[in-house]
Amino acid sequence: MDEPEAGTAQTPRLWDAAGAWRGVLTAIGILALTRAGQLLMIWWLGGATQEPRTIRERLLIWDAGWFLRVAMDGYPEGYTYDANGTLQGNELAFFPVYPILIRAGAAIGIDPGTAALGVAWIASVGAAIALHLLGTSLYGKKAGWALVAICCSAPASVVLSMAYSESIFLALVAGTFVAAHRKVWWAAGLLGLATALSRPTGAAAALGLAVAALIAIREPGGRKLAPLAAAAAAGAGVPLYLGWVAWRVGDLSAWFKIQTAGWGTSFDYGVSTFNFLKTTLRTGDGWVPMSVALILLVALAAAGVALAQKPWLPLAVYGVVAMILVYGQAGFYHSKPRLLLPVLLTLLPAVVAAARARPRVAVLSIVAWALFGLWYGAYLVTVWPYTL
Template sequence: MQAETEKKADPVRLWDAAGGGQGILVAVGLLGLTRVGQLVMIWWLGGATAEPRPVWDRLLVWDAGWFLRVAMDGYPHGYTFDDNQVLQGNELAFFPVYPMLIRAGALLGLEPGTAAVVVAWLASIGAAIGLHLLGTSLYGKRAGWALVAICCSAPASVVLSMAYSESIYLALVAGMLVAAHRKVWWAAGLLGLATALSRPTGAAAALALAVAAIMAIREDRKQIWQPLTAAAVALAGVPLYLGWVALRVGEPSAWFKIQTAGWGTSFDFGDSTLQFLNSTLRTGDGWIPMSVALILLAALAAAGVALAQKPWLPLAVYGVVAMILVYGQAGFYHSKPRLLLPVLLTLLPAVVAAARARPRVAVLSIAAWAIFGLWYGAYLITVWPFTL
């Protein structure tokens, strides 16, 4: 794997080696197939529930409401308490890039809910292009297409159609990694900053960019300031937002307290994840908990295989740190597959295998994966009663 990467380490323009316009169109077409297929599944599964709801409404549930409130009403000025003065979660937990884009869509005349979904769908197209460029840069054109198909049909990929921030985050992190691999530092820095202001795991992306910058400096000591500046800009993103929340509320740990109060999210070094795995695998209580436990174990195994194949170091760093953040935090267990979706490291073994396999074998394998993954995501937002 590393040898293949090193052969392609020289591109200097962001859009080089994209497989041409046709390659990008194929990537977007693959995304379109997964989105249409999943929307049909949502319609089909949703019609059989006790309380049928329009497909559109299902794309605007749970976290979507929080993003819409930030977009239209802004952030609160402090903590939120219930009638018993117990601290609650509020909109300050949600990073600003996606709400800002929703607000921009609304200012252009779109109804806020429509703006939220349109932004997510457009960002999904950007994610497909970014994934294709990344896979093509690292392993070749077929790998680029495989990365798009596998990622966009993963079990939690339903969020790419919903008013959630995963689509914009995935587009930004893939674009940042492409720019860093091709040494387009101004783009890497801006995309890295936007990534870090999209989700807390943007900190992992910023660290990856810092590693890419160090690698570039070691290769060419005449080019120091551009990679260093890009890394510094990206690394500033998460601290800037957490610091802004701290100043707005008047307490340094404000963001962390809000997260814990609202969603039980705190970093416990994986203790809650281990407890969930132990309890679920011993009792087998419910097929969704069991499937989530198996997904978490499979992702760990896939990451181990990927690391053994020595992928491009910044991608490895991003994946490892992002997985530590996902597995190391407490919170809703059934949200973890969604949080793992943009990690990418866990997908590399399947992507490389598909790129090397005979086309018919690759297509059939990915199609089988997609049928299950798209159905699973549709089930989670129709039949499964809890937040994703």
């Protein structure tokens, strides 16, 4: 939906529309409830496992180790091989914004693991604020709170408490689209560039921002240079990092080879996703694969409903491209719900419905969703033995 410039007589300032400090603190409170509830579930489920670990240890597993190595040891000079000469994945697969922030925390004397968690948790607060502002800008204050609650209690939202880059990416991508929707182009460009240097999916956000810029310059009397500069800055992020990896290794396709060697990640136009769905729904054994398959199908259906409701075009473009990247690539099937978390498009139908429903109905529905989603994430980092 297109709106006039923020602060005009027709449209109140976003800060006021979002409820000012009270509205923002409510969004942070919703985030805090989801995080505290999920940490309690992790503690409870972890006590029943055969491998005793503290909550901190569970929040610092899997990809967290890679980010910490980048932060403290830097990136390797080239490819990494095992004793048999087989190419392995290495730290060059991980984009730099999160490791830089961890390193900054460690530089002032904070333990690296604590710094990694601290950065992720602070970024989660930023994500809650940005999500509330985005939902408010698009659909109103109630939608802003609903977007925070639904996103931060989704089945893979446990990564918002872990030393993963999702919290930073979510804060940055939501902030980028808030700035673009309110036509604050300098902020959209800077946030878009940081988004693109946080995760490869930042390329999808850059495309969405480019669409917002094109819409802006086509408006009568609209600014030309600022929107184009913002889109150019965001669009440069992913190519800059991939180009730097290529230069460092001496191979134009270095980043892609490292990803494939380490995590089996390659774009196969959805063949592996289709085969996973077909096999799991027909003969799958185990409830986690089945639940992932259902999550993937429900997310597709939700995206279809969202597109039928004609959301703001830049957000729709970002969501569609991000989903193509998730569904179109080979890799660990159990990581796909996590990769879908920042897409946002799949959440819009529920957000709009919650904003229009009676408060009691909306709250009860979101609480039911949260109980399952938070438990699901806690289960994956305690009982489920594989990477998230």
